[in-house]
Amino acid sequence: MSGPHPTEFDQVCSSALDAFQSGKTLTSDEIVAATTRFPFLLQCVSGRGDPDLPSDEADLRQKAAIADTVIGNIESGIEALRSKLLQSTQNHPPHILSPFNRVQRNAQNPLRNKYRLYLAALEKNLPQYPIPMNAFFYMLAGKNRQRVAASFRDGDRTMFAAENFSSQCPIDGIVACHETVHVAQNDAVQSGITTIARARQYLERLKFLGKRPSVVLNGELPAYTRELQIADGVLQGALRNPGAVTEDEVIASLGAKRPEQQIVTRTLLRLARVFPGFFRHTPDQRYPESFASEVINICRSERYAVYALSSSDFLGDLEEI
Ligand SMILES: [Zn+2]
Numbered sequence: 137m138s139g140p141h142p143t144e145f146d147q148v149c150s151s152a153l154d155a156f157q158s159g160k161t162l163t164s165d166e167i168v169a170a171t172t173r174f175p176f177l178l179q180c181v182s183g184r185g186d187p188d189l190p191s192d193e194a195d196l197r198q199k200a201a202i203a204d205t206v207i208g209n210i211e212s213g214i215e216a217l218r219s220k221l222l223q224s225t226q227n228h229p230p231h232i233l234s235p236f237n238r239v240q241r242n243a244q245n246p247l248r249n250k251y252r253l254y255l256a257a258l259e260k261n262l263p264q265y266p267i268p269m270n271a272f273f274y275m276l277a278g279k280n281r282q283r284v285a286a287s288f289r290d291g292d293r294t295m296f297a298a299e300n301f302s303s304q305c306p307i308d309g310i311v312a313c314h315e316t317v318h319v320a321q322n323d324a325v326q327s328g329i330t331t332i333a334r335a336r337q338y339l340e341r342l343k344f345l346g347k348r349p350s351v352v353l354n355g356e357l358p359a360y361t362r363e364l365q366i367a368d369g370v371l372q373g374a375l376r377n378p379g380a381v382t383e384d385e386v387i388a389s390l391g392a393k394r395p396e397q398q399i400v401t402r403t404l405l406r407l408a409r410v411f412p413g414f415f416r417h418t419p420d421q422r423y424p425e426s427f428a429s430e431v432i433n434i435c436r437s438e439r440y441a442v443y444a445l446s447s448s449d450f451l452g453d454l455e456e457i
Contacts, residue, residue, distance in 0.1 A: 143330035149173045156181075157263070165332050172335040173326070175292045176250065176273055180257040186292060188275055189254050199276055200251035206297050207249055207274050210286075210312055213303035214239045217313070220306065221369040231419055232365050235316035245271040250294055270326070272319050283396055283438065285311040288318040291342050295319070305391030306370050307401055310363050317359040325450040337451045344454075350441045353457065354448070356431050357423045360407055364414045367404050375408045376415045403434055432457065 142150070152166035156177070162170060170178055179185040190196045218236040221228070246265045247253040250273040256262050272293040281287050285308040287296045295315050302308050329335050345352070368375035371389055381389075383405055392401040408414060411427035435442045446453040 145169060145172075145330050145332060145335055148332055168332055168335050168339065172329060172338055174267070176253060176294070177257075177262070177267070179292060180250075180254040181262070183254075183258075186250075188278070188296075189251070193258070196251055196254060200249055200255060202299060203249045203251055203274060203276055203297075206276065206299060206301050209301050209303040210274070210297055210309075211239060211243055213301070213305070213309040214312060216303060217306055217309035217366070217370065221366060224369055224372045228369065229365075229418060232362070232369065234320060235313035235362060235366075238316045238319055239312070241270075242272055244268055245273075248273050250275045250292075270323050284400065285397070286315045288315040288322075290318070290322050290325075291346065293319065293322060300394070302391070305393070305397060306367075307390040307392045307397045310367050310370075310390070310404075311400060313366055314359045314363045317362050318355060321355050321358075321450075328450070334451065341451055341454075345443070348441055349439060350443060351435045352450075352454070353428065353432065353435075353442055353444045356435060357428060358419055360427075360431055360434075361411070361414055361417055361423070364404060364408055364411065365417075368408070368415050373415075375404070376412070378405070378409055406430060407434075 148165050148169040149172075152162055152170040153174070154160075155162050155166055156170060175185070179189070183189075183191070190199060214236055218233070221232070242248055245268055247256055247267060248271065253262075253273065256265055272295060274295050274297055277287070277296040277298045281296045282298065285298045285301050288294070289296065295312075297312070298308075301312075325338065329338055364375060367390065371381070371386065374381040374386065374389075383402065386405060387398055387401050390397075390401050392398045407427065407430055410430045411417075411424055413424075414427075417423075432442050442457050443454045444457050446455065
């Protein structure tokens with residue numbers, strides 16, 4: 137936030153944080169900066185803006201305790217997956233480890249449990265817990281988000297995790313890695329915001345995408361590719377060779393026991409078939425049409441509206457497909 141040359145946006149962020157911490161009224165620019173950079177703080181201090189935070193304190197404490205366990209399972213599951221990956225093959229492209237590093241780095245965020253962040257705000261203890269730059273948060277998936285082990289909400293940089301997220305099942309860790317790619321994408325978008333005008337556009341874009349369940353294809357293609365690469369590494373290259381293993385063997389190796397875990401695993405097998413070169417793909421390369429169509433089908437079957445960006449700029453033209 138305070139590099140050698142703070143941008144206009146950085147400066148307004150700092151003054152917004154000062155005003156916020158000293159209880160002053162924020163200017164409209166400061167509100168834009170704060171809503172872009174630290175929406176989770178605004179939500180937790182005001183108690184408004186996050187429909188998933190319980191208003192009842194007993195409920196909040198209960199959810200905080202469950203989320204502590206779930207976060208522990210995610211972090212240990214991700215570490216287990218990383219060790220499995222490092223044991224299975226030698227030559228990994230460096231980018232394949234970025235999801236693991238991202239989760240590990242966020243373990244330094246003392247209030248990554250968003251229910252605990254809210255409790256700290258209610259108890260006026262926030263200053264004791266400095267929130268690191270690029271922090272993200274965790275909440276429980278609850279009834280509304282049960283179909284997958286995890287999902288990510290850009291607006292307040294929160295990952296929703298299923299209560300039954302298992303550190304023992306590689307498939308759950310693989311899904312968390314997919315969501316972590318979205319965290320890294322949001323980091324990149326945030327770092328491209330240098331002016332208040334761009335911050336306003338960013339908030340408009342989030343508002344537009346939030347009108348109904350939506351995904352941006354440009355973000356999904358790298359996330360699914362990373363899932364394939366990690367799964368293939370854990371399976372010692374079996375995924376790039378669809379004839380080498382049966383579907384049931386893959387399901388067993390990835391610890392997919394529950395129906396939704398099996399659906400996710402079968403989806404990966406389908407994607408591997410339409411994208412045979414996935415294992416040598418790097419983030420700067422294009423994606424095959426057949427893979428993009430299959431990802432679109434998956435998103436539509438999960439009832440998401442699918443949008444495509446005309447360029448790599450998140451604030452660029454968006455087209456529904
Ligand atoms: Zn995704």
